Structures are given as C-alpha cells and as structure tokens.
Amino acid sequence: EVMNSLMDFVIVGGGPTGVELAGALTELKKNVFTKDYKELDMREMDIHLVEASPRLLNGMSEQASQKALDFLNEMGVKVHLNTAVKSYDGYEVNLSSGEKLISRTLIWAAGIKGNPISGLKPEVVTRGNRLLVDEFNRVKGYDNIFAIGDVALMEGDERFPKGHPQMAPPAQQQGRLVAKNIRNLMKGSAPRPFRYFDKGSMATVGRNKAVVDMGRIRFQGFFAWYVWMFVHLMAIVGWKNRVFTFFSWMWSYLTYDRSNRLIIGRNEEKFSPEETKPH
Ligand SMILES: Cc1cc2nc3c(=O)[nH]c(=O)nc-3n(C[C@H](O)[C@H](O)[C@H](O)COP(=O)(O)OP(=O)(O)OC[C@H]3O[C@@H](n4cnc5c(N)ncnc54)[C@H](O)[C@@H]3O)c2cc1C
Numbered sequence: 599e600v601m602n603s604l605m606d607f608v609i610v611g612g613g614p615t616g617v618e619l620a621g622a623l624t625e626l627k628k629n630v631f632t633k634d635y636k637e638l639d640m641r642e643m644d645i646h647l648v649e650a651s652p653r654l655l656n657g658m659s660e661q662a663s664q665k666a667l668d669f670l671n672e673m674g675v676k677v678h679l680n681t682a683v684k685s686y687d688g689y690e691v692n693l694s695s696g697e698k699l700i701s702r703t704l705i706w707a708a709g710i711k712g713n714p715i716s717g718l719k720p721e722v723v724t725r726g727n728r729l730l731v732d733e734f735n736r737v738k739g740y741d742n743i744f745a746i747g748d749v750a751l752m753e754g755d756e757r758f759p760k761g762h763p764q765m766a767p768p769a770q771q772q773g774r775l776v777a778k779n780i781r782n783l784m785k786g787s788a789p790r791p792f793r794y795f796d797k798g799s800m801a802t803v804g805r806n807k808a809v810v811d812m813g814r815i816r817f818q819g820f821f822a823w824y825v826w827m828f829v830h831l832m833a834i835v836g837w838k839n840r841v842f843t844f845f846s847w848m849w850s851y852l853t854y855d856r857s858n859r860l861i862i863g864r865n866e867e868k869f870s871p872e873e874t875k876p877h
Pocket residue numbers: 615710713715746747748749764765766767769
C-alpha cells in the first residue's frame with residue numbers, strides 16, 4: 599500500500615487536460631520510468647482518470663469520446679466514468695462509487711475558476727466566477743466594463759447555451775473584436791456583436807493517437823495525431839521556435855525519451871507507512 603500510494607496517480611476530470619495528461623503519464627511510465635527507475639516494478643504503477651459524467655471529452659463528439667476511451671483503455675489507464683471524487687486527505691481518495699483509491703498524487707483537471715474582483719454587482723458573477731456579458735462582451739449592467747476570454751460568460755449563442763468553451767480561440771477572437779469595438783465606440787460608431795468562429799477541437803492521447811472534430815469532419819488515430827501536431831506547431835510564435843520544437847518532437851518520437859529529468863536519490867530514503875500518511 600505504501601509503495602502504491604507513491605507510485606499511483608489519480609487525475610480528476612476527463613476533459614482534454616485530464617485525457618492528455620493520463621496519456622502522457624502512461625507513455626512516461628512505459629518508455630521512460632522503466633529505464634530510469636529499474637528498481638521499481640512499473641506494473642505496480644496505476645494511473646486513474648476519474649470523470650463525473652458518463653463520457654470523456656464532453657465538449658467533443660460521441661465518436662471522439664469513445665475513441666479516447668478506447669485509446670486509454672488500450673494503454674492501461676483505469677478510467678472511472680460516472681464517478682466523482684468525494685474527498686481527498688492527501689492519501690485516500692474517496693469516490694462516489696464507494697471505491698477508495700490510495701495515492702499521494704492527485705492532479706486536479708476538473709475545471710478552472712475566475713479570480714473575482716470586488717465592486718461588481720453580485721448578480722453578474724456566475725458559475726465558476728465567470729462574469730455575465732452581453733454580445734459585445736460588456737459586463738451586464740455596465741457600459742464601460744468589458745470581460746473577455748475564460749472569465750466571460752456570454753449567453754444567447756444557441757450553439758453554446760452554457761457559454762463559449764474556455765479555450766484560447768474564443769479568448770483571442772473576443773480580444774480582437776473588443777479592441778475594434780472600443781475604437782468604434784470612441785468614434786461614435788456602433789459596436790459589432792461577437793459571433794464565435796468554431797475551428798473545431800482536438801485532443802492528443804498519446805503517440806499516434808489523437809481525436810479531431812472539425813464541424814462534421816471527424817477523425818481519430820494516426821492522421822489525427824499528425825493534424826494535432828501540425829496545428830500546434832503552427833500556433834507557436836516565430837519560425838525559429840517552430841523549427842526547434844519540431845526537431846525536439848522528432849527526437850522524442852524517435853528515441854522514445856524525454857530530455858528533462860528530475861534527479862532524486864535512489865533507495866536512500868525508505869518510507870515507513872506512517873511517514874507516507876498525511877499528518
Ligand atoms: C492545462 C491547460 C491546458 C489547456 N490547453 C488548451 C489547448 O490545448 N487549447 C486551447 O485552446 N486552450 C487550452 N487551454 C485553455 C486556455 O489556456 C485558455 O482558454 C486561455 O488561456 C484563456 O485566455 P484568457 O486570456 O481568457 O485567460 P488567461 O490565459 O488565464 O489569462 C488571464 C491572466 O490574468 C491574470 N489575472 C487574473 N486575475 C488578475 C488580477 N486580479 N489582476 C491582474 N491579473 C490577473 C492571470 O494571472 C492570467 O495571467 C488550456 C488550459 C489549461 C489550464
């Protein structure tokens with residue numbers, strides 16, 4: 599139990615962050631930890647992914663969710679769907695299913711919260727501290743306060759009844775439009791309402807394994823993984839950085855290795871069961 603508590607990981611939240619992290623940890627376990635920690639039996643290391651809803655990648659198509667689940671199952675990740683984390687004391691993770699997991703490492707990937715500022719009317723601060731805005735990103739009830747990106751909750755887009763996804767593209771698009779609108783308002787012209795241009799969503803689960811939804815076009819696996827890499831490579835600022843990143847990825851792909859290392863002592867510290875439990 600002591601060894602398992604140190605080796606097992608529990609990731610909470612089966613969105614893109616949780617899914618990608620579970621996949622990346624599994625690849626580290628398989629390709630890196632086995633070489634670096636020869637004294638450990640890596641078969642003992644379990645990676646749990648806990649998701650409260652019935653499926654992974656809720657913002658994506660059913661097809662992408664199912665394929666991501668298949669990929670993770672194939673890779674040996676223990677996926678717990680329809681299961682919420684009830685409590686964690688630094689050692690025991692209690693799940694809504696009644697199951698108990700033991701781990702010193704729980705990674706929260708179940709959403710973010712805004713950082714509220716004082717002085718705003720309480721009714722504009724909604725779930726997750728997102729601020730209710732109109733179609734011009736003006737905080738409801740104010741003419742001269744704007745909120746954009748993750749912190750803005752815009753109602754009225756029938757495609758996104760719970761607000762736009764908390765991702766980079768809505769933040770970038772709103773940023774550009776609000777800048778133009780403020781200029782328009784200063785010139786006395788009418789502002790333009792925001793309409794989100796959804797370029798699609800993608801998530802990478804592991805080597806040669808990704809899922810892509812682009813409108814009605816959906817694909818998974820090897821080709822999706824290449825598309826994911828290309829899109830993310832092009833999103834990096836500057837050609838020099840893109841080229842360096844490309845070679846770094848190629849190196850990792852061909853060598854199955856990571857260049858970063860955390861240097862720790864081997865077998866020098868022995869933990870007693872009491873020492874590993876939280877105090
Ligand atoms: C782990 C992870 C992975 C992600 N991966 C992707 C991805 O692959 N693709 C994608 O599209 N999106 C991804 N996202 C989401 C994406 O990062 C966000 O949607 C995007 O950064 C939102 O931009 P923003 O400007 O609204 O907020 P942020 O980027 O969060 O910027 C807000 C900034 O405001 C600062 N701040 C907060 N309060 C104050 C204050 N009171 N005073 C001054 N400064 C303050 C914060 O420190 C922060 O720097 C990911 C998010 C996470 C957490």
